[in-house]
Amino acid sequence: MSGDNDQTEDPGLRAAEWVVRLGGGPLDTQTRRELDAWLAAAPDNAAAFKEAQSALGQMDALAREPGSLSRHSVHSQSDAASHIPTIPLRRRRWPQLAALAASIVLVVTISSAWLGNPVTFLRADHRTAIAQTGSVTLPDGSRVDLGPSSAIAVNFDEHERRIELLSGVAYVVAVPKGEAHGRPFVVEAANGQARALGTRFEVERLSGEVAVTVMEHKVAVSVGDKPSGLSNRIILSPGEKVRYDQTGRLYPIGKEGEEQALGWRKGQLVFDRAPLGQVVAELNRYRAGRIVVIGGRLGDEKISGVFDAGDIDGALTSISDEVGARIVRGPLFTALY
Numbered sequence: 061m062s063g064d065n066d067q068t069e070d071p072g073l074r075a076a077e078w079v080v081r082l083g084g085g086p087l088d089t090q091t092r093r094e095l096d097a098w099l100a101a102a103p104d105n106a107a108a109f110k111e112a113q114s115a116l117g118q119m120d121a122l123a124r125e126p127g128s129l130s131r132h133s134v135h136s137q138s139d140a141a142s143h144i145p146t147i148p149l150r151r152r153r154w155p156q157l158a159a160l161a162a163s164i165v166l167v168v169t170i171s172s173a174w175l176g177n178p179v180t181f182l183r184a185d186h187r188t189a190i191a192q193t194g195s196v197t198l199p200d201g202s203r204v205d206l207g208p209s210s211a212i213a214v215n216f217d218e219h220e221r222r223i224e225l226l227s228g229v230a231y232v233v234a235v236p237k238g239e240a241h242g243r244p245f246v247v248e249a250a251n252g253q254a255r256a257l258g259t260r261f262e263v264e265r266l267s268g269e270v271a272v273t274v275m276e277h278k279v280a281v282s283v284g285d286k287p288s289g290l291s292n293r294i295i296l297s298p299g300e301k302v303r304y305d306q307t308g309r310l311y312p313i314g315k316e317g318e319e320q321a322l323g324w325r326k327g328q329l330v331f332d333r334a335p336l337g338q339v340v341a342e343l344n345r346y347r348a349g350r351i352v353v354i355g356g357r358l359g360d361e362k363i364s365g366v367f368d369a370g371d372i373d374g375a376l377t378s379i380s381d382e383v384g385a386r387i388v389r390g391p392l393f394t395a396l397y
Contacts, residue, residue, distance in 0.1 A: 074098070075108035077354065180211050180226045187211035188228070191346045191369075193325070198223070200240045205231040207264075207324045208369075209345035218243070225249040228345060229264040231322060232256070252283035252304045257295070262321055266303070267341040271313075273301040273321045284308035327369045333362040336383060340396070347372040354397035358385060 078095055087095065099106050180187070188194045188206045196204045199216055206212065210228025220243050223230075234245040234256045245256040247263045249270045254263055258277015263270065272281050274296040282293040283304040292308050301313040301321070316332075323330035329346075331339055337359035340351050346369050353359045361383040367375035380387050380396055388395045 075105065078109060183213050183224075184211035184226055185214045187226075190348055200235050200243075202235045202245065203233040205233075205325065207231075207345065216243075220244050220246055222246045222248060225263050225265055225270075227265055229262065229324065231262045231325065232260065234259050234261075250304075251306060251308065252281065255280045255282070261296075267338050269303045269305045269338075271301060271303045272296065273316055274298050275318050275321070281310065283310060323366070324369065329367040329369050329375065331363045331365055331367075333364050335359060336361040336363055336379070336396075339363045339379065343372055343375065349392050349394065351376065351394045351396070354395055358383065358396065361385075 078098070099109060186194070186196045186204075186206065188208055188210050191208050193208060194206045194210075196206065196212070198204065198214060198221070200221055202221070204212060204223065207229035210230060211226040212230060213224045213226060215222045215224065218241075221234075221240060223232075223246075225247055230247065232245075232247060236259060237244055237256075247254045247256075247261075249263050249265055252270055254261060254272045256277075256279055258274070258279065260274075260276035261279045262273045262275070264273075272279060276298055278298075279296050280293065281296060281302050281304070284292045292304075292310060294302055294310055294312065296302060299315045299317065301316045303311045303313060305311075320330045320332065329342060337353055340353055340359075343351055363379055363382065365378070365382075367378065376387065376394065376396075379385075385396045388397065
């Protein structure tokens, strides 16, 4: 939400960009000061920089001997080889640099990219794979439809019915409280929760945010340590949507139709002036490998449109045309820059 990219950007991606720039030749005095200031700004930055430097060496090794990972290439093996850079960094042009930056990020997070977050994997009671949807009937008869790359943990007891959305998106059809021995139905996600006062609603984990949309009756959304406080609690009516971020702030979005909110259940991806970074995060739920955005400003570009969830490459081409971005494709990643 903030316009200050240094506060909201991914340290790993920024570190990868710095490593690539260093490989391109000596930095001028001003750029070197910018690097030093970024490294000193937060411990995570320095740690990410060291990881990126280490990953560069791993990426070179992977380029020479990809092993079993080559099976996951979005191209044929012969085509994939042509996309893995092996020439010295100082000879690279920006398309290859963008590809390398994306590769570094992938090496650092390779297990998450292909196997999912291991913590999520261990905690989840129900989950879906890339491009897969699923439906779960809970012990009380409530139903949860899961979007691609989604996971929930179920925690029911005699006092409440609680599920935690660990990743992705969940559409909930909750059995009313009166039919569940008075136990409320709560969906927890990140640092907030949605408490059902009705039956049908959706909760989605976005990049750095959580969105809640109500389809039927009402839902109380609260964030932070003081859910009763007026500043961090809101009650949504049908058609209303809200987002909250890690700072505990709530952002009412206004009305959103059910067709738009639940487009994913029909194989559609619907965006209305959504930041490109958020759009890419959703596209990654439908596609093996990873799509990354190189450059903070590009990630803030707004995207609107309806795209076919079965044709992510086509959607990506349309989106890149809309924002004037270029695409570099590799065996494990696609970079927009």
